[in-house]
Each structure stands twice: as structure tokens, then as C-alpha cells.
Amino acid sequence: MTHTAEILCVGTELLLGEILNTNAQFLCQQLSALGVNVYYQTVVGDNPGRLARAVELARARADVIITTGGLGPTCDDLTKQTLARCFGKKLVRDAQSERRIRDYFASRLHSGGMPENNLQQAMLPEDCVILQNDWGTAPGCIFQAQGCHVIMLPGPPRECCPMFLERVAPYLRALSGQTILSRSLRVFGMGESAVEERLRRRMNAMENPTLAPYAKTGEVELRLTARAESPAAARALIAPAEEELRALLGDLIYGADVDSIEQVAVALLQDRGLTLGCAESCTGGLIAKRVTDLPGVSSVFKGGLVTYCDQAKESLLAVPRALLDRHGAVSREVALAMAQGARTALGCDLAVATTGVAGPDSDDRGNPVGLVYVALAWDGGSFCRQTQLGLGRDRVRVCAAHHAFDLLRRHLQGLPLELRPT
């Protein structure tokens, strides 16, 4: 059975624009992945009258109501009281929740002891399923009344999101009696519209699994989503569709169910026991930053050289002055020399390098904004990819770093380093 949910985010701070409502996106994504319809999502302040009116509307339009926020200890936190009143439920003190809250404060060695108002968080609607909060103090809850499933979650995303994943998603899955499974394929090296063009015929024909493309900065995500009576059956539906996509897109697909292209590249380095270094001009440290965003990379990452001026390229990377004079800093020759220089300076197996024009202005040789050379050097060889990236300083830098990681993973996977024209 297909359910319809309505999301009510409670909090005056949202209506003042003090915080970004990431919970709403997260819940919409998750509900969509669970096959639950969402037709309305509303934000309302800490005002019981206005919240009650929003609840009246929601229960006329949906059979699942999910609230975020307003479960805390202060007098602004009125979600439980209001929802309980709307559905004719009493609030009763839950002994286990009370003990958990007292323990939480005891374990944090809270200097002043526990403020008494925290116990309000242990007051929960009668006959509810309590959603234990392992990420903060306020428990959530679910109750059923008047044909509606009412689900209340805490407001802080670090509590709301795991509580949804671990406690609410299984509840909704049981409700629908279906498994919905997604697999995400990541594509680098072809724009969104070209990917769609290539897949159009297949996309339109696909019903289960469905195929949805999402444009991200400089790359495309393809999400296959299957519905079936079990996880194994869903996986069996996805597998041939994935094969088909791999046949159509080939080595443009750099990973499945991964976080980022740098994660893929670093995992390959770790597998092969090779070390990495980098030399960055236009990306200005972004490649090193993205590598070191990943925990545990010190075994493969030696370091990086951000050579933002010609003098640093010369002194740190031993790029010959003559090369800089003849070809300019933004050139294939300098990119290759930078990558080789980084290998020598850092004593690493592989090195990537970038040099280009991030903008906002073209460089003093008239090279256009977005022209970037990305090079890779390894033991016995090197390669440079020339690329003309879209406008926008941030975008140029992010895409240039993507290209560096793409060169790296292609080299480690034994794939051609040049992107074929599409």
C-alpha cells in the first residue's frame, strides 16, 4: 500500500532564516526512497495555535505526519503537547526515558547538574512507540490515531537523521510491506544532458528499477531504484539494469555507492600500496584538502605543494624558468613539469598537478577563464589532460580537482587517460 506523508518542521528559528532546513531535504529524499509520497512540506513557528492549524490540514491530506523540532526542554518546545491535543491523547511520564535523560546528564559531568525542565522531555503521548534518542536527550515517538501515523523527531539534524534511519525507516518499511532499494552510479567526464541523451530510450522504458539522473558539480549521479518483496529480489532487479548502464557509459562510471571520486582514487592507492603527492596552482590546495578530508590517508598521502606564483614553481618543483617563459605558467609543458617536480620533491609514487585560469579574469597571456591543464606523473611516464571548464571560480576549481582524481583512478585501473569526445 502506498502512503502519503506530510512533513511539518517546527521552529521559529527556521522562519527567521537562522538555520537551513536540511532535515526537510533529508526526509524528502528518504521518503522518496521508501516509496512514500510527499505532497506538502510546511514550516511553522513555535506557536501552538498555528501548529495545530497546520496539523488539521496535514491530517486531511496525508496518512503519515512527520514533525521535526520542538521536543526539547524549553517552554518553546510545544510539539508533543500540541500533537497530543490535536489527536486526543494524554501525555504521560515515561520512566525509562526519564532515566536515560538523568543518565545523559550524569555522564556529561554537567557542572550545574540537570536543569529540572529537562524532564519534560520524558513526557510522551500515551500508547506511543518511543523512539529512543542515542544522539541527544529528547526522545521521539510514533502514535497511531484517527487513521494517521504521527511521527515526531527532534530538530537537530545530528539527532533527526540517524533517528529516522534507524527507527522510523524500518517502521515505514513494515507499513508498506515492500523493500525499496537504490544503487547510485557516479559518472565523470560527460555532461548531464549528454548522459540523458545517451540513456533516454532506456530511461523511458524502465519502470522497476526506475532510473533518475542527478546533476552534481561537474559530475552526474544515476540512481537506480527497485521495489520488490525482499532485498534480494530488489538486488536481482537492479543488477541487469546496472549492467546495461555500464555497457552504455563504460569507463565514465567511476564508482557505485561511493561518496566521491577522491574516495575511489584513494582506495585504489591503498589497495596497491602506492603513495601520492600533488602540485597545485589554480586549485590552490583543494586537491590536498579533499584527499585529507578522508580519515586515515596518511599511509598514502605524502603531501602537496601549492605553488601560486612562478617563483614557487621554480624553487619548489624545479620547473625550469625557460619553460615558464616560453609556454607560460598555464601550459601543458608546465603542468607536466609540476607533476614530475612534485614526485621528486615529495618522494611519492604518483603525483597530480593543476595549472589554469580559475578567474574571475583571464591571465596575462590572454588564456581564457576555465582553461586548465591537469597532469599525472608516475614511475616511467606522465600525461596531461587539457580541459576548458565552465564559468565560475569555485566551479572551475572543483572540476579541475575532479579531473586530477579521474586521471589517478584511470591510471590505477589501467584505463585510457584521455576522455573520448562524446
Added chain:
Amino acid sequence: MTHTAEILCVGTELLLGEILNTNAQFLCQQLSALGVNVYYQTVVGDNPGRLARAVELARARADVIITTGGLGPTCDDLTKQTLARCFGKKLVRDAQSERRIRDYFASRLHSGGMPENNLQQAMLPEDCVILQNDWGTAPGCIFQAQGCHVIMLPGPPRECCPMFLERVAPYLRALSGQTILSRSLRVFGMGESAVEERLRRRMNAMENPTLAPYAKTGEVELRLTARAESPAAARALIAPAEEELRALLGDLIYGADVDSIEQVAVALLQDRGLTLGCAESCTGGLIAKRVTDLPGVSSVFKGGLVTYCDQAKESLLAVPRALLDRHGAVSREVALAMAQGARTALGCDLAVATTGVAGPDSDDRGNPVGLVYVALAWDGGSFCRQTQLGLGRDRVRVCAAHHAFDLLRRHLQGLPLELRPT
């Protein structure tokens, strides 16, 4: 007169969680700064029936309705038709908008010419104020009907936000007959609760301007907001309040109406004609990345060395092996040697350095996660600040970079480099 606005964000992609609704936060912030109340913000899909019902509700609860999205050329884009119908307005073709759309496509050398459905964007409600779109193709509009001001904005944030700032904000300002002016003071070096503690008495007494603190990663923003009959009168209300805050917080305030602490530090370097370099261990390129996020820094930024292993600290920064052995890489001594080494290697006037434990695990000498040494070296001296940062790898790295920029701006402003205990 105080107005009440309701925000309707239109787009099925929002309800599927495909995009984060940053427009909602932006509009809430701006409306709050303009003194306009917002009691509800709703997201509805590309469905004319559901949108019409949301409009019915909104006009009963507010006298300003602001929509985002659904102004584009595809058949999903139904906002104008629906709003016009709800308020009994006809859509008429606007010749100037049509010309602008044709010009836009001509200027982009769009290979296939302009798809005809783009002209739907030139159909606008009769008697409306047209909001010219200098950031895309779909114009927005404002009309007045049945006691309501109806404002329609395009969905993409890069069009919606500037159109609001440049076209809608002046309209709303004229409506209220009041000027509302904000000034943002940025504080680094004291936690949010300590700042609030120090300001509490003043905050409670303040009515015009109001004072609101916002916690950001590792820093605090204080926003003063005044209402007056003119910008000059509003500024005159803010000035003494700002003086008072400066008296209470002193040099912890690093800037007013600025984007970031790196922006302040780099502007000081530019003023004084000094050059910068960096040596990064735990921040792994983040300092260089943040400096080079700023356009036009090549005049002051020489480069950076990301020395993620001891060997690179030795070979690139000339940190003596003995120092590394005796004190470990995470130590005051090594931080200072790294900063001095970066000055020499890069030939820059000033250099910052970081070494610490970003986590998730403590290092092999048992140093705890979050222990970071941040050093600054200049012609004739150096200084190291030891700091124990909060948990979370990303947070440790961001805060360590903040400290580096704080050392830099304090040195350039002739302030004490040590943070006083608070």
C-alpha cells in the same frame, strides 16, 4: 505598518529531496531583516490543484505571498497561470520580456536556436510590475489583488536571490515606509555561550537596535538590527550599540560586515604589501584553499606546503630530524620550525603553520584528537598558539585554519597574539 508574508516554494524536485531549499532560508533571513513577519513557509509540487489550495490558505493568513519556482519554459512550470487564476488575473504577453528572452538565446550562441516554449516565460499577469531577470531568462513579477501583494520569483538560487535583493527588497521597504538596517560583527576566540553570558544584560535591555547572536563553526556572529525612518537614522542607532559591544569584547571582534576571517587577514596583507605562505599538516591544504577561494590573491599569496608526513616536513621545510624525534610532529617546536621553514622555502614575508591531531584517532604519541599547534613566523620573530579543539575531524580542521588567520590578523593589527582565557 508591519506586513506578514507567506513563502510558497513550488517544485516537485524539492519534495523529492533532490535539491536543498536554500531559497527558503535566504527569503526568511531577508524578510526578517526587513521587519516582515513570516508565520508559514510551504513547499508544494508542480501540481496546479495543490498549489491553488496552498494559495487560498496563504491569502487568508498573510498580506504578502512570495512564490519561488515554476516560472520556466516547461509544462511543469505552472506558478504564473495558477496564481493569476487564483486572483482573477489574465496572462498577457510582454513584448519587452519576449525581446530579452530572444536576445538571451542569441547571445549564448545556442546551437539549436531558441526552443519556442521559452516564450511562455514572457506571458505575465495583467497590470503587474515585471521583475526583469538579469541572471537568467524567466522574469519575475509582482501584482496587487484582493488586499494581497503577490510576488513571484524564479527557482534557481542564483536568479532568485539577486532578484529579491535588487527588485523585491526595495518594493517591500517602500511598503513599510521604514528602513531596517543590520550590521554584523564577527567574533573569534570565545564560545557562543561565553559571548552570550558577557552580553546578556545588554542584550535583554536592547530594543532598537536588537542584538542577536548566531553560532557558526568555531566563531560567533552578532547582528545588530535597527529600525528607523531613514538609513542615516538607523546607522545613528547602531553606532553607539556597536561601540558598546566593542568595549565588552575588545579585540575578539575581528571584523564588521565581512565574509570571513581569511578575507580580513588577506585585506590587511594587501594594505601593507606583504606576502604570505603556509605549511600545513593537520589542515592538509585547507588554509591554502581558503586563501585561494578569494579572487585576486596572487599578489599576496606565494604558496603553501602540505607536509602530511615527517619526511616532507624535513625535506621541504627543513624541520630538523632531531626536533621531530624529540618532540614529535605534533608539538610547539615543530609548528614553529614549519612556519619558519615555509618563510624560507617560499620567500614570503609571513608564514602560518599547523600541526595537530584531526582525528578520528589520537596519534602514535598519545596526543588527543583536537590538539593543534598553530604558528606564525615573520621577519624577526615567531609565535605558536596551542589549542584544544572540539571533536569532529572537519571541525578541528576548520577551527585550526581559523586560528591561523586569527594569528595573522592580530599580528598585522599589532594586537596580542595570545588569546586571553575567558
